[in-house]
Structure formats: C-alpha cells, structure tokens
Amino acid sequence: MTFDTIIFYFFAALAVVSAIVMITRRSAVHSAVFLITTLLATAGLFLQLEAEFLFVVQIILYVGGIMVLFLFVIMLVNLDVAVRQIQFSRQAWVGAILAIALGAQVLMAFRLGSGAFNLPAASTRAMQPNAEQIGAALFQRYMLPFEIASILLLVAMIGAVVMAKKKI
Amino acid sequence: MLTPSHYLYLSLALFTIGVIGVLTRRNVIIILMSIELILNAVNINLVAFSRLWGSVDGQVFAIFIITDAAAEAAVGLGIIIAFFRNRETVLADEMDLLKW
Amino acid sequence: MNSRILEEIQPFILPVIYAVVIVAVLPLLAGYIVLLERKVMAHMQARMGPMRVGPHGLLQPIADAVKLLLKEDIIPDKADKLLFWLAPLGSVTMALLAYAALPLGPTFQIADLDVGLLFILAVSSLGIYGIVLGGWASNSHYSLLGALRSAAQLVSYETAAGLALVSALLLGGSLSMKALVEAQDQIGVWFIFLVPISFFIYMVASIAETNRAPFDLPEAESELVAGYMTEYSGFRWSLYFLAEYANMIVVSGIATTLFLGGWLRPLASFHQHLFGMSFEALDILPALIFLGLAAWCAKLALRQAVPIQKFVMFLFVGLFVILAAAMAWSLTSPLMAGIHGGFWFIVKVLVYLYGFLWFRFTFPRYRFDQLMKLGWQFLIPLALVNLLMVAIGLLLHQQFGWWLLWSVILANGLTLAFAAWLGSDSAKPSSTEAEAAAAAVGGGK
Numbered sequence: 001m002t003f004d005t006i007i008f009y010f011f012a013a014l015a016v017v018s019a020i021v022m023i024t025r026r027s028a029v030h031s032a033v034f035l036i037t038t039l040l041a042t043a044g045l046f047l048q049l050e051a052e053f054l055f056v057v058q059i060i061l062y063v064g065g066i067m068v069l070f071l072f073v074i075m076l077v078n079l080d081v082a083v084r085q086i087q088f089s090r091q092a093w094v095g096a097i098l099a100i101a102l103g104a105q106v107l108m109a110f111r112l113g114s115g116a117f118n119l120p121a122a123s124t125r126a127m128q129p130n131a132e133q134i135g136a137a138l139f140q141r142y143m144l145p146f147e148i149a150s151i152l153l154l155v156a157m158i159g160a161v162v163m164a165k166k167k168i
Numbered sequence: 169m170l171t172p173s174h175y176l177y178l179s180l181a182l183f184t185i186g187v188i189g190v191l192t193r194r195n196v197i198i199i200l201m202s203i204e205l206i207l208n209a210v211n212i213n214l215v216a217f218s219r220l221w222g223s224v225d226g227q228v229f230a231i232f233i234i235t236d237a238a239a240e241a242a243v244g245l246g247i248i249i250a251f252f253r254n255r256e257t258v259l260a261d262e263m264d265l266l267k268w
Numbered sequence: 269m270n271s272r273i274l275e276e277i278q279p280f281i282l283p284v285i286y287a288v289v290i291v292a293v294l295p296l297l298a299g300y301i302v303l304l305e306r307k308v309m310a311h312m313q314a315r316m317g318p319m320r321v322g323p324h325g326l327l328q329p330i331a332d333a334v335k336l337l338l339k340e341d342i343i344p345d346k347a348d349k350l351l352f353w354l355a356p357l358g359s360v361t362m363a364l365l366a367y368a369a370l371p372l373g374p375t376f377q378i379a380d381l382d383v384g385l386l387f388i389l390a391v392s393s394l395g396i397y398g399i400v401l402g403g404w405a406s407n408s409h410y411s412l413l414g415a416l417r418s419a420a421q422l423v424s425y426e427t428a429a430g431l432a433l434v435s436a437l438l439l440g441g442s443l444s445m446k447a448l449v450e451a452q453d454q455i456g457v458w459f460i461f462l463v464p465i466s467f468f469i470y471m472v473a474s475i476a477e478t479n480r481a482p483f484d485l486p487e488a489e490s491e492l493v494a495g496y497m498t499e500y501s502g503f504r505w506s507l508y509f510l511a512e513y514a515n516m517i518v519v520s521g522i523a524t525t526l527f528l529g530g531w532l533r534p535l536a537s538f539h540q541h542l543f544g545m546s547f548e549a550l551d552i553l554p555a556l557i558f559l560g561l562a563a564w565c566a567k568l569a570l571r572q573a574v575p576i577q578k579f580v581m582f583l584f585v586g587l588f589v590i591l592a593a594a595m596a597w598s599l600t601s602p603l604m605a606g607i608h609g610g611f612w613f614i615v616k617v618l619v620y621l622y623g624f625l626w627f628r629f630t631f632p633r634y635r636f637d638q639l640m641k642l643g644w645q646f647l648i649p650l651a652l653v654n655l656l657m658v659a660i661g662l663l664l665h666q667q668f669g670w671w672l673l674w675s676v677i678l679a680n681g682l683t684l685a686f687a688a689w690l691g692s693d694s695a696k697p698s699s700t701e702a703e704a705a706a707a708a709v710g711g712g713k
Contacts, residue, residue: 002276003276027348029348029351029401029404030350030351033350033351033354033401036397052381052382052383053383053386055383056383056386056387056389056390059390059391059393059394060386060389060390060393063393063394064390064393064394064396065393068396068397068400068419068423071397071400071401071404072400072416072419075400075404075412075416129382130382130383131382131383131386131443
C-alpha cells in the first residue's frame, strides 16, 4: 500500500460518494455543492496522475467557472415549492435499471478484454514539465482544434447572452 | 500497484452514476449537472491513458472536453432561464409544450 | 517495515512543519494586521486608535478574539444548516490553501509546484464559494444580494488579475513561483520596472479581489448591512474575517513574488563596484533598518505620558536592537540566505499591505455599476493590450536584439496611449446614450 495507492483510493472514494450523494439531494444547491466536491476529487486524481496543468485547469474552469454559473442560475430559479415536490421521475426505476445494465455491459467488456491491453504497471518514461508540453502540443499539433474551440466559446457566449435576455 | 484499470473502473462508476442521474431526476438543472459528471468521468479515463503512454495528447483532449462542457453549460443554463421565465417550472416532466 | 514507512514519510516532514507553522501563526498575524489597520487609520485621521486594551492597544486583537469566541452563535431559523456551517469553513480553507505554493524565502516553501502561480489563482477563485454559499444559506435578502454582488465583482476582476500576471509570466518564463524570483535575479531588474502597468492593473484587481475599499460595496456597513456576513456572528464571522485578511496577505505575496522581486535584496544582482565598494555591502541593510526602528521607538518612548506605555516602548527598542544584532550575526552563518530572504519578503509584503490600508482611508467607495464598468470596460481591455505590447516588446528584445530599455519604453508607451484613449470620452458608449436621453427629455418638454 504505497502512498500513491492510498491517495488514489481516497480521491476515488470521495468522488464516487459525492456523486451518489449529488444525484439524491432534494435541494439543487446541495447537489451543486456535492458536484463541486466530486470535481475537486477528480482534480486531485489529475494531480496524482502528474497532469498538473489539467489539475489547475479543472479547478479554475470547472469548479471556479462552470459551477459558479450553475449556482447563480440555481439561485435565480430557486422555487420553494420545487423542494417539496417529487424529486424522481415516474420512470426512475426503469432508468436506473437500464443505466446499471449499461454499466454492467461495459464492465464485462473490460473484464473480457483486459488481456488484450497488456497494460504495464506504470509508465517508465518521466513526464517533462507538464504545462510546457501541453502548450507546445496545443500551439503546434492541435492548433486547428484550438482555434475551433475558441470560436465555439465565442458562439456559446453570444448564445447564452441572447437566451437569457429579457427582450432581444 | 496502481494500474490504469483502476482508473477505468472508477470512470465507469462515475459514468454510470451520471447516467442514472440523467435518467431518474426531474429537476433539469440536476440533469445538466449529471451530464457534467459524465464528461468528467471521460476526462479521468483520458488522463489515465495519457499517463500510461507518456504522451500529452490525452490531456489536450481533456482540455477540449472541459472547454466544450463550459460552452454547453452556459447555453443550457441560458435556455433553462428562458424557459423558466415563460413557464415558471424547472421540472422536466412539465416541459411538455411539444406534446400532442 | 519501520524504515520503509520512515522513508515514505521523509519528504513530507519539512513541508508539514512549515504548514503547521503557517496555520498556527496566521490567525495571530491577521489579528495584528487588523490592529495595524486601526492604528494606521487613526493616525491618518489625526487620532490615536486603540490605546486602552494593553499598552498602545497591543492586546486589542486578543481581546477581540476572546469576545468573538464567547459570543452567542445565532443561526437564523430557516437557514440551510449544512451550508451555513460549511461556507465560512470553505472560505478559510481556500484562503489558507493558497499558502501551500507561496515562497516566503528561498527555502521556506511548502510545495514548489511547477504550476504554482496557477494553483494560487485557482484556489483564490475557489474562495468565491465561501461567499456565495454563505449569502445563500443565511436565507436573507441582504445576504443574498451582497453575496451575488461580491461574487460578480470577484469573477470580473479575476480575469484582469490573471492577464496582468501573465504579462509578468512572459518575462519570467515559468509558472513556478521560485523560478519567477530566480528569473528576476537573472535579469537583474525587478519586474515592476519592466511592466509597471501590469503591476498597476494587478494592484487594482487585487484590491477588488479581496473586497477591500474602495471596492468593498458588498460588505460595507452603510450599504447592505454587512452583505453576506450579516447573519454570521461570533466565531463564524471571525472565520470570514480571517479568510479576508489571509487573502490579503496571499495577494500581497503574489505581487511581491512576481513584481517586487520576492526575497531578493534590492540591487541583488549588481555585481559591479561603485566608488570601490561592492553592492554586497547592502546586506547590512536589515540590521540598519532595525536599528533605525529602534531609534524611532526610543524617540517615541521619551514622549509617552503614561509610564506603562513608556516601558513598552523601551521594550520595543530592546526587541529591535536584538533583531538588528541577529541580522548582523546571520551575515556570517549559513542560514543567511534564508533569514535575509525572509526579511526582505516580509518587508515587501508589509509595504504592499500598507498600500492596501492607505487606499482604504483615501478613496471613496465605488458604486456597484461603476465597479463593474471599471472591471470590464477598462481593466480587461487594458490588460489585454498590455499583454500584447509586453509580448511585442519581449520579441523585439529577444529576437531582434533591441536593448531592453527601448523595448520596455516602447511597450509601456503604447499601452499608456491605449489607456489614455480608453479613459477619454471617445471610447465611452454612455456618452451617446446620455445625448439620446438628453434629446428625448428636451423633445418631450
């Protein structure tokens, strides 16, 4: 049980437990807080996988940006009556069983095909400074997706502003 | 020892929980949050394999997924606000304007 | 088995000790910075500040802490219990977490992350949750409005702060805080002299980030009662307060590391000789500064009326003389780099904090729409153009071999021209609205 494994199990358990709690809360704000915990646990996993830049990007963008947006909207559309209504839809059981069946299928695929991957225990190549590598990759090999992503963000910004305006 | 299969199982668990959230909840905002959870599970997978092969491609893809999730969350929440202004509800069951 | 555990733990012992020291010292330090603020505010307003509790008010923070701990813990009836409990906790945790990557000296750093600067920015952006959740959980209109305003303000100025830091990053070449200070050592000039406009943008943005005056509308007493802190009392409120002052120190630490040379002595990399004396002689400065402080305290001590205050002043004289002797002695010990580095870092952080305190009592408060306009319509375009100009200046210096001074002057000059244009009337959209409104009013009459 090295320190690495302990850290992995800690963050993994935190992520799974927070996710389960998140989908069962009555109040949307509580769900948002538990999603924040899940995202922070995921960020911890990224750090453990030596993806430092992604660790920071996850915290700044996902937790510090997207979840703040979610919280603002939840506070805007907060209905007191919604907290007392039925939380789960009528087809909840069917949905849950289907989802678990899907999960079981993928699990079977993993178990059956695990030999084909021949996964070594850990990569023996040391990772160089992570942020520089990602920067080099983004600006050299993945330049086109990078530009398309920026146009996507521009379009999303315009779309969000138009959708939320009172009078267009 | 920690193999990538650990990360595979973890991301599968998170993915399944996200799918359950999307299929069972009525509150549209919680459905959106479960979608974010699904995207996150995929990110874990990508980063684990990028570490395995020692290349940075998986992490770059994960960055693009996070960017995409931000765009989608912004527009989706804008739509929810617009709908809420008209119909005063955030429950998926009651958003049935197109029903015959 | 025993030795294996020991060897697993070994890299963690020193960082844990540093972390414990920081977490233990910080609340006391924050309390004394509050006292410092009250004293400075008082002297700027020609009065004396707290003088009753202990000589010269030195026990005031302790009295405040005891009062806050003993106060009744009131929770509003319909408040969301989980979030009400969690919000101040989150605020303080995020504020303290930022100290993990802050270098207080060449060796005093808990974790030298490769992405240290981004980590501190990320953790600062997590501090928003303490505010937003606290305001929402209080189930009160004032709290919610104050919280949403504060969160909007923080998010707006985060972008400007980040862009200002990126332009300093371009000069430093790495995201690690230690490497940035070493880059300033190598280039020989502190970054504030190379990109002063970035420093200005960062100073304004950091004041807005920590909710300090003149940007303290969300928590000003005459505006929304106390904003998101309205319903919190006693120990929970003191946690918010601690978070705010810890944030102030972190932000000062970032500005010091990036712009003011971190733990470097002034003129640390001048190895030339002036009048036959090397600049290394400036190493005596810490001892001289302490001796100067001792002399000033002695002068003040002779003016004190009350005997106990005179006695305490003389105690301070003794303390400063001892510190001066310690600084002079450490010149010969191997710990010199650490101790002197720590001294210079603390001095620079105190100077920046003094700027924070000074602005609080000088500038009137910004209205919220003025605040947002300043953030989005002035600071962010200015930060973007500044970044572009710094990049161009750096390109000219490195690729085309221009002399550093010319590229600095060119870059900053162009940015200042842009700032002048932004601030002038031709850029303001509201001038046309004002004209239209005036025409409508004139036509309606």
